[in-house]
Amino acid sequence: MALILEKHKMPEQDPKVRAHNFQEVALGYDEDTAIAEAERCLHCKVPQCRKGCPVEIDIPAFIGKIKEHDFDSAIGIIKESSSLPAVCGRVCPQENQCEKYCILAHKGESVAIGRLERFVADYQLAKNEEVKPIEFAHDAQRVAVIGAGPAGLTCAGDLARKGYKVTIFEALHVAGGVLSYGIPEFRLPKDKIVKREVENLQKLGVTIEVNAIAGRLFTVDELLGEMGFDAVFVGTGAGLPHFMHIPGENLNGVYSSNEFLTRCNLMKAYDFPNYATPIRVGRRVAVVGGGNVAMDAARTSLRLGAEHVYIVYRRSEAELPARLEEVHHAKEEGIDFQLLNNPVEILGDEQGWVKALRCIRMELGEPDASGRRRPVAIEGSEYELEVDTVIMAIGNGPNPIVASTTPGMDTNKRGNIIADEETGATTREGVFAGGDIVTGAATVILAMGAGKKAAAAIDKYLQNKKA
Amino acid sequence: MFKILYKKELSPGIFHFDIEAPKVARKAQAGQFIVLRVNEQGERIPLTIADFDRVKGTITLIFQVVGASTAELSLLNEGESILDFAGPLGQPSEVEPDMGTIVCIGGGIGVAPVYPIARAMHEAGNKVISIMGARTKDILIFEDRMRAVSDEVMIATDDGSYGVKGFVTTALQQLVERGEKIDQVTAIGPGIMMRSVVEATRPLGIKTVVSLNPVMVDGTGMCGGCRVQVGDEMKFACVDGPEFDGHLVDFDSLMSRGRMYREQEAEAKEHRCNIGLGRK
Numbered sequence: 001m002a003l004i005l006e007k008h009k010m011p012e013q014d015p016k017v018r019a020h021n022f023q024e025v026a027l028g029y030d031e032d033t034a035i036a037e038a039e040r041c042l043h044c045k046v047p048q049c050r051k052g053c054p055v056e057i058d059i060p061a062f063i064g065k066i067k068e069h070d071f072d073s074a075i076g077i078i079k080e081s082s083s084l085p086a087v088c089g090r091v092c093p094q095e096n097q098c099e100k101y102c103i104l105a106h107k108g109e110s111v112a113i114g115r116l117e118r119f120v121a122d123y124q125l126a127k128n129e130e131v132k133p134i135e136f137a138h139d140a141q142r143v144a145v146i147g148a149g150p151a152g153l154t155c156a157g158d159l160a161r162k163g164y165k166v167t168i169f170e171a172l173h174v175a176g177g178v179l180s181y182g183i184p185e186f187r188l189p190k191d192k193i194v195k196r197e198v199e200n201l202q203k204l205g206v207t208i209e210v211n212a213i214a215g216r217l218f219t220v221d222e223l224l225g226e227m228g229f230d231a232v233f234v235g236t237g238a239g240l241p242h243f244m245h246i247p248g249e250n251l252n253g254v255y256s257s258n259e260f261l262t263r264c265n266l267m268k269a270y271d272f273p274n275y276a277t278p279i280r281v282g283r284r285v286a287v288v289g290g291g292n293v294a295m296d297a298a299r300t301s302l303r304l305g306a307e308h309v310y311i312v313y314r315r316s317e318a319e320l321p322a323r324l325e326e327v328h329h330a331k332e333e334g335i336d337f338q339l340l341n342n343p344v345e346i347l348g349d350e351q352g353w354v355k356a357l358r359c360i361r362m363e364l365g366e367p368d369a370s371g372r373r374r375p376v377a378i379e380g381s382e383y384e385l386e387v388d389t390v391i392m393a394i395g396n397g398p399n400p401i402v403a404s405t406t407p408g409m410d411t412n413k414r415g416n417i418i419a420d421e422e423t424g425a426t427t428r429e430g431v432f433a434g435g436d437i438v439t440g441a442a443t444v445i446l447a448m449g450a451g452k453k454a455a456a457a458i459d460k461y462l463q464n465k466k467a
Numbered sequence: 468m469f470k471i472l473y474k475k476e477l478s479p480g481i482f483h484f485d486i487e488a489p490k491v492a493r494k495a496q497a498g499q500f501i502v503l504r505v506n507e508q509g510e511r512i513p514l515t516i517a518d519f520d521r522v523k524g525t526i527t528l529i530f531q532v533v534g535a536s537t538a539e540l541s542l543l544n545e546g547e548s549i550l551d552f553a554g555p556l557g558q559p560s561e562v563e564p565d566m567g568t569i570v571c572i573g574g575g576i577g578v579a580p581v582y583p584i585a586r587a588m589h590e591a592g593n594k595v596i597s598i599m600g601a602r603t604k605d606i607l608i609f610e611d612r613m614r615a616v617s618d619e620v621m622i623a624t625d626d627g628s629y630g631v632k633g634f635v636t637t638a639l640q641q642l643v644e645r646g647e648k649i650d651q652v653t654a655i656g657p658g659i660m661m662r663s664v665v666e667a668t669r670p671l672g673i674k675t676v677v678s679l680n681p682v683m684v685d686g687t688g689m690c691g692g693c694r695v696q697v698g699d700e701m702k703f704a705c706v707d708g709p710e711f712d713g714h715l716v717d718f719d720s721l722m723s724r725g726r727m728y729r730e731q732e733a734e735a736k737e738h739r740c741n742i743g744l745g746r747k
Binding site: 171172173181210211212213216217218239240241243245249250252253255256258259262263267268272273274275276277278280351352399400401 | 691706
């Protein structure tokens with residue numbers, strides 16, 4: 001059979017239509033397309049794809065099952081390694097992970113591993129199977145998980161399946177972390193996917209307490225003491241938005257991407273005033289940054305009715321940290337990329353509202369510590385973009401609340417918790433950590449990988465403790 | 468769900484609620500706040516803790532109906548419940564023995580959050596002089612409570628119906644003129660009042676602490692909506708505050724940011740009236 005060098009296309013909403021609604025952009029494969037795409041897999045003797053997966057899914061095996069039309073076994077194989085496949089199939093940067101190593105990528109496009117993962121995950125969700133609750137031993141050891149984001153949910157799921165009684169403490173009123181407040185509905189549907197995955201975990205026997213702010217309502221000391229937990233996993237994420245510290249950031253109309261996306265995704269401000277949380281998106285919006293979050297904020301602005309939306313990024317297109325697919329989708333929808341530009345000041349009117357973003361043009365110089373060419377300002381090239389909303393999407397620092405109230409758990413200079421890369425063990429006995437609170441802002445799948453490793457290490461720790 | 472155990476309308480549009488939240492009450496300290504959400508459609512509302520009772524397991528909130536969300540909250544009755552209630556949030560007030568003479572100033576419903584601070588200062592053995600301000604006598608709140616924890620209480624009303632005629636700064640001026648040695652002022656109230664207090668104490672070199680309640684969403688540092696300019700630093704009121712050195716706070720920017728959603732607030736109020744929530 002001749003090699004098909006391109007992935008099977010996944011149907012998508014028309015860009016002109018979808019730029020004005022919050023429904024999912026990508027619609028997923030049907031069975032025939034999924035099988036045809038699975039047929040592209042060459043089943044290499046030494047498969048390279050697996051080494052690109054942070055949770056080491058047995059990719060060739062699940063693709064093999066799709067070929068055989070055995071979708072139940074396919075999803076079973078994925079679930080041995082990943083507890084949130086419907087999420088990962090949608091938001092993983094596959095082109096930098098599994099698909100990057102696919103042998104087909106040398107000649108053409110890799111097998112669409114992410115799309116296939118999504119297909120079997122959605123197939124299973126659609127079946128709406130009963131989740132069998134775990135029967136815990138009466139003396140099962142108890143683990144507290146702080147934060148119901150990707151790291152915490154994964155860690156909790158793995159530990160519950162090993163027979164531990166797990167309680168997740170979530171600060172917000174909804175579980176999911178960045179899956180709920182950050183990633184928009186049009187990329188990751190909340191009720192259809194995130195809520196279902198969380199509910200399945202609860203049906204399994206994991207307890208989730210919302211409105212529970214660790215470090216304030218209780219400390220890690222109390223969890224391990226009077227509250228009777230045998231181990232703690234900290235997965236509090238990267239919850240403190242960075243600003244540029246340029247003049248004008250306190251003007252009305254300036255948002256952090258966290259605030260902008262939280263208002264829209266978590267608080268449903270797009271349905272204001274039926275939902276009480278307001279959001280203000282102007283006619284012309286500048287989003288500062290080049291990552292997935294910047295793309296999300298830009299595309300959300302469009303959907304909220306902005307007429308013109310800029311991405312302002314200080315490096316060139318090649319350095320954009322966002323997934324290729326997000327950049328591609330953003331362009332299709334009409335986002336205006338102002339590359340090699342850096343904001344220097346936000347200008348306001350007499351009433352304290354944003355009226356323009358002053359930028360300076362940049363050029364790429366010598367590579368910096370990250371290996372990327374360092375952007376250098378071109379003197380005298382300042383100009384103004386007329387905008388009435390500015391969204392800062394330039395990353396997050398670690399949230400200090402848990403670390404500052406947990407003696408013996410050390411943090412580094414930046415405030416990230418110091419944890420063993422393989423086990424998540426912190427400097428405090430019985431306390432493990434993983435995800436963005438350890439690594440700084442990264443991806444959903446890396447956080448899940450960390451949650452998974454920590455679950456294995458906690459299992460080992462608790463077995464030793466019991467013995 | 469968090470049950471309302473006690474409700475009273477202290478004066479038109481100003482409500483006192485005691486909420487059953489034993490875990491929060493166990494940890495609450497003077498100066499902290501909570502975030503609540505009335506129902507599934509509700510927004511997250513930050514409110515400073517006006518009192519806590521660790522034995523009964525209650526948190527006292529005093530709020531004024533200003534927008535659609537506080538109006539909705541005010542319609543709940545005793546026995547009904549609030550969907551979400553998270554806290555305690557923010558840094559507690561710094562309270563030590565031997566701080567000397569503390570003047571606790573509360574303007575309008577700002578008296579409520581200043582009360583637990585005055586009490587803590589008093590219990591720590593400091594001399595507490597409280598200044599309570601209101602537009603007129605009838606809307607003055609928490610007078611008995613404040614008297615119980617203060618060595619002296621001064622009252623200022625705009626119309627002179629009670630206490631001195633004028634603002635809280637008028638009373639503060641009287642204190643200064645009679646030669647009272649003041650070691651710290653803690654002021655909570657509308658932005659404009661806190662700014663006046665800060666301007667009054669600045670030339671006198673009196674340490675002045677203010678408690679800010681800017682727009683915020685999560686209350687845990689995640690959104691950055693509550694950022695305030697304090698000296699040359701950007702601070703988040705929810706995790707760095709809510710209390711700051713008043714002499715360093717940029718009140719113009721703070722008050723301007725407070726107006727960010729004025730149009731939407733009007734629209735939301737209108738919407739509530741149209742769907743009949745305003746009547747009961």
